[in-house]
Amino acid sequence: MRLYFIVAAVLCYAFVDSRKIRGISSSYKRFYRERKSFLCIDGSKIIPSEQVNDDYCDCEDGSDEPGTSACPRGRFYCTNLGYRPHYIPSSRVNDGICDCCDASDEYNSHAHCPNTCWNLGQRERAYVEGQMRTLDEGLRLKQQLIEEGVLLWREKQAQLGELQQVSEDLQLKLEEHRRKKHEAERLKEQALKALEARDGGLTPQGSSVIPIFQLLDSNNDDRITAEELKAKVVFVHDEEKSLTEEEAQGLLGEGRQMDLAMFQHTLWDVLTRGDSIKIKDSHAAAAAAAGLVGEDPHVQAADRAAEWEATNLKKVEEAYETVNMEISDLQKKLAIDYGANREFLFLNSQCYKLKVYEYTYTLCPFNEITQKSTDGTEVSLGVWGTWSGTPKNQYGQMVYENGEPCWQGGSRSATVTLTCGTETALRSVKEPSKCQYIMDFQTPVACQPVLKQQGIHSEL
Structure with missing residues (x-):
């Protein structure tokens, strides 16, 4: 009891x-x-x-x-x-x-x-263990990418140094070729002056009187007539208006035609001043003068030398411009924040695509995001702006701004959230509000060791 x-x-x-x-x-x-x-x-x-x-x-x-x-x-x-x-x-x-x-x-x-706690816990543990395996593999891959990023950074720095040295060398070559071109042009000018003295004078553009006379003498009879003047000569201030018969006769003087000697002492002076009349086809006049100049061997040699130096100078100028553009582009790339260990450097110059219904989205990290419809229309959703992660994970989000204007006003923009994974790929795209996009971008470099420290809940 x-x-x-x-x-x-x-x-x-x-x-x-x-x-x-x-x-x-x-x-x-x-x-x-x-x-x-x-x-x-x-x-x-x-x-x-x-x-x-x-x-x-x-x-x-x-x-x-x-x-x-x-x-x-x-x-x-x-x-x-x-x-x-x-x-x-x-x-x-x-x-x-x-x-x-x-x-x-x-x-x-x-x-x-x-x-049902044990069964739920088993599934939870299996999921967490899978996440931990993914995290372990992601961290391993991240370390590889960090090491590759360090090497790539050094390569780009070395490339920048080489390009800057090439630029300095090209600058010296530019100065030398400019000097040579100037000297060649001076020698050509001397040859032309020697030819002028022999042929009786030059046009204001450096052309001889003989080819201009031959240009006006359309029928090559060593005479210029009123009809030939009307066909080849115009007034400086009214190129559309042709010379009248009286105006042409007035230029020829008392005779109805003009030979080379008379042309050189009368009409040639009027053409040389260039204040009242000119040759209608200035290109034809230049070509005619060049044809006569080309017959002189001294002028030919000087002309070839000047042309050679001009060609060389142009090549060096183009090379110098190309190298400086490469330097500027490389400096812009090196100025980007690629993470504390430059682990995101490998994403530069890469692009990742994802098709969602009728649209194909292309994310090019540190560059631009585009959206392409099935009909081929492509719009920019934004260009690289900045990192916008939390203080604990600064590199957890990317912001792309100033995309193409939206029909409701304002510009398109996109926020890209980086998540841990063993592959680098664009996983999802959503448009929660008009022309404002959010994307999930998976990559090993987004894996954080702090996640591993959290482990599995002690009560599981």
């Missing part, structure tokens, strides 16, 4: 104790130790300990009824051993629906809830 009372007392104490601490996490158990009175956790009221978990709400914060649904602000703690613990509103306690995987929320209802 005595043993019966002892067992009964123990069972009664166990019942009272379990009633009082039901729905409480281990960190809150200290508030519910066996005492004569209970202080509401918010400090608002002291009640007898018998009123804890008695299905009547005494505390405003609901702390006296953690295991019942009596308090509207109450919370019930699901221990969920083998899975993730969590809180549920106390209104869901004993409502016939299993909210805790260990069925602890339905301790006094008709619901028959199996304990």
Whole structure:
């Protein structure tokens, strides 16, 4: 009989104790130790300990009824051993629906809830272990990319130094070729002056009087007539208007035609001044003069030398411009922030595509994002702007701005979130608001060692 009372007392104490601490996490158990009175956790009221978990709400914060649904602000703690613990509103306690995987929320209802925590925990553990394997592999690949980034950075720095040296060498060559071209042009000018003295004068453009006379003498009879002047000569201030018969005759003087000697001493002077009349086809006049000049061997040699130096100078100028453009482009690339260890450097000059319904999106890191429809229309969603991650993960997001204008006004823009993965690929594209895009970009260099430190929850 005595043993019966002892067992009964123990069972009664166990019942009272379990009633009082039901729905409480281990960190809150200290508030519910066996005492004569209970202080509401918010400090608002002291009640007898018998009123804890008695299905009547005494505390405003609901702390006296953690295991019942009596308090509207109450919370019930699901221990969920083998899975993730969590809180549920106390209104869901004993409502016939299993909210805790260990069925602890339905301790006094008709619901028959199996304990599914172990199965859920197994799936959770398998998922977390898979994530950890991915993280391990991602971190391994990241280290490789960091090492490659260091080598690539050094190569680009060396390339920049080489280009700058080439630029300096080309600058010296430019000065030398400019000097040689100037000298060749001076020698050509001397040869032309010697030819002028022999042929009786030059046009203002350096052309001889003879080829101009031959140009005007259309029928090659060594005479210029009014009809020939009307065909080849125009007024300087009215090129569309042809000479009249009277005007042509006036230029020829008393005779109706003019030979070379007369032309050189009369009409040639008028053409030379260039203030009233000129040859209608200036290109033809230049070509005619060049034809006569080309017959002189000294002028020919000087002309070839000047042309050779001009060609060489042009080549060097083009090479110098190309090298400086490469230097400028390389300097811009090297000025970009590629991460603390330059781990993102390998993304430069790479592009990644993803087709979403009728659109193909192309992300070119540190450059531009485009959207191309099935009909071939391509628009810019933004150009590289800056990193916009959190203080803990500065390189977690990229912002691309100033894309093509949106039909509702403003420019398109995109935010790219970088996530850890064993491959580098564009995974998803969404448009939560008009012309504002968000993208998920997976890459090993986004893997962070701090994630590994979090590990798996101790209760799993």
